[in-house]
Amino acid sequence: MGTAPGTGRTGRTGRTRRRLALGTALLTAAGLLTVAVPQQAEAAAYCPGRKVRTLPFATGSVLVYKRGSYVCAVTVPKKTGTKRTMMVSVRARGGRPVVDEGKYSQRAGPVTVYAGQRCVWVKGRVSKGSVSSGWILC
Template identity: 65%
Template sequence: MDTGAIRRRVALGMAVLSASGLLALAAPGNAQAASYCAGRKVKDLSFSTGVVHVYKHDGYVCAVTFPAKPSATRRSMSVGVQARGNRPVVDKGRYSHHAGPVTVHAGHRCVWITGSVGRGTVSSGWILC
């Protein structure tokens, strides 16, 4: 193999590594939640101290709460999903990274999503009807 071919291969390898690094930096929040919930993201519910990512797949709705500012210390967090006509499913506790995931079968029914980090809260009302 001549020197020109080696340089081209090294340049191609560097381009691929650079592109993958940029993609990883471009959407870290989506990558986090996607590893916890199956399906496609249908909504982000942002609030002062965090965000709830909501996913839907084959009639199931999944939600995960993340804090706005990551921290190593544990703090109060929660996430809840309720399909209309059913009781809410809630994950509540003291976490450092995230609350959830919480998954319920909603079928074609509306769902109500709640989330909190510390004193900040969010409540969606009936959505995804």
Template identity: 60%
Template sequence: MSSGRIRRSLALGAVVLAAAVLLGVAGAGAAQAQAQAGRCAGHKVRTLSFSTGKVLVYKKRGYVCAVTVAKRPGARKSMSVSVQARGSRPARDKGRYTHHAGPVTVHAGHRCVWVKGKVGGGSTSSGWILC
């Protein structure tokens, strides 16, 4: 085999290896994006922890979003989450879920919001926050 043919074979092998690595990284990123699909957009501004779970509160461009996450996911249990901007009605999600309730989003602008969450017998209520 000539040295030119060896170099071409090595270059082709390197290209195939690089493509495989890039596809693996892209696949992991897609799986992570899919796992986050049930979550809120924006940056996390509060975590309200309680005995059976936590409420994650996010904010982006005047919108506030919240999701309640069970501390021990698995069996279906009663869960709820609500967000209320001052002067408006609350946005709610309530049901029997295995992992999380929500997300729920409200347009708050520069108004305060009240966030509530519940998993089984435990719950939390924030009072007026993000004023």
């Protein structure tokens, strides 16, 4: 009694193996999720609010977020890892642009402006690729 049929051992070995298999499966899934996280999820950690626009271009994209009267933007490259010139700019109508420009490997920004009820103009650049939104969120 107390032994698993055909093993001569207690039933704990089977339970231990199942727990180890479950733990391995969970760690593998967590690792895959970490690798597969899209750039937008990473940017969300830097800009509060909800994403209202994605402005794609050849070498990356600009992610635009809005929370209340504030607009935030981040430029992310299509391929991360190597440092290259990146820029992100947000300008509320009637105001001056807030710019972050430099050599980055992950992102440029975030930059945030108080827009109130005004339109904003968003620009982004990664290497030679760029985007300019025109007046949006009016």
